[in-house]
Amino acid sequence: MASYLFGSSVDVDIRFEGEDARKHVDTKGEKEKPMSCPVYYDGESVTGTVAVRLRDGKKLVHDGIKVEFVGSIEMFHERGSHQEFLSLSQELAAPGEMRQASTFDYGFKNVEKMFESYQGINVKLRYYIRVTISRRMADVSQTRDIWVYSYRLPPEVNNPIKMEVGIEDALHIEFEYRSAKYHLKDVIVGKIYFLLVRIKIKHTELSIIRRETTGAPPNQYNESETVTKFEIMDGAPVRGETVPIRLFLGGFELTPTFRDVNKKFSVRYYLNLVLVDEENRRYFKQQEITLFRIPEN
Structure with missing residues (x-):
């Protein structure tokens, strides 16, 4: 579960279905902050919920809410450089007003995850869910990572x-x-x-x-x-x-x-x-x- 506060008006919760039963990998997120990521495999579906809660009784006027499943490679020696090699998107809500808390289901079925997650000295390969609330002044966005393992069959030839x-x-x-x-x-x-x-x-x-x-x-x-x-x-x-x-x-x-x-x-x-x-x-x-x-x- 991940809960985030945007300014003082919106609280967002990103959850993965059945995540407590999954193996987790401990890694580091932004600013070296520790985080625990549920493990997924190539071809597995990534499903869950996004809860959007209002604070202080304020309404939220937005131009749409979407959820994306993203795979990206970030190069640390090229500041700010990252390439998205996978990007799937779903609309959670059409433009309008939100006056009370809402929970949305999302589901990315049988997703091909070509590469294994990796965090090294100069590079990071990551997969994550990104929720974006579009607004006239400025979009608000939040992410939550998963960790991907890729299995391989033992090689038929393995010479000494x-x-x-x-x-x-x-x-x-x-x-x-x-x-x-x-x-x-x-x-x-x-x-x-x-x-x-x-x-x-x-x-x-x-x-x-x-x-x-x-x-x-x-x-x-x-x-x-x-x-x-x-x-x-x-x-x-x-x-x-x-x-x-x-x-x-x-x-x-x-x-x-x-x-x-x-x-x-x-x-x-x-x-x-x-x-x-x-x-x-x-x-x-x-x-x-x-x-x-x-x-x-």
């Missing part, structure tokens, strides 16, 4: 990753991961084989990097953040040693991989293997992995 990294006559390792594609609650399983070690390694760590790309050249922005980093080996390995890797993804705030969403942004994930020697020199190898969402039990 096998790679080598080395420095001639000093270091040679092979590492492999069980697969290249993982669902968000999956486990990354792998091994590192030390075939040649002639440098003094202090420790070995593995991290997951999220890379967000927005815009297009020459105005392209890349932001990388470390989702998690943990030490998989402390001390110097010896030739022939094998180090197992087992990383549970369920404990981290991950999204699916997004590639060229509406030609606006991409979000990719990488496994970053780092070896640090006693002089704090870092040797690393990065490998992209694909993440996807499957239905939760």
Whole structure:
């Protein structure tokens, strides 16, 4: 439920049908204000009610009331820039006067929601209900967000990753991961084989990097953040040693991989293997992995 006061004369309530029974996602709205959004899926109908209440006994003269279901992409580095890739509209009331509180039903049936909701460093993809009361002086408008998840079938082909990294006559390792594609609650399983070690390694760590790309050249922005980093080996390995890797993804705030969403942004994930020697020199190898969402039990 969301209730808003326009000036001192109108109070608007936006509700989603059955929202209390839905899973919710906590996120941030305007001015970093926390908000809780009910979760919807591609193809689901979005229905509910809009209540308009008058305050102080004043009448409301308006040029019509409408409700819209909107999907938009907002680019933070382009101030005020946003693109609506989805816009459905229904009229709630024809122009006239309102002298008492009124509640209107709305319903957007079987809505195709092409993309998953996302809030990142430089971009936000959101879906929301927008109610607009048209008035001669100035329209009043309010929104309330939902959160959209998109499920994908597990890939039919999911080959293991096998790679080598080395420095001639000093270091040679092979590492492999069980697969290249993982669902968000999956486990990354792998091994590192030390075939040649002639440098003094202090420790070995593995991290997951999220890379967000927005815009297009020459105005392209890349932001990388470390989702998690943990030490998989402390001390110097010896030739022939094998180090197992087992990383549970369920404990981290991950999204699916997004590639060229509406030609606006991409979000990719990488496994970053780092070896640090006693002089704090870092040797690393990065490998992209694909993440996807499957239905939760």
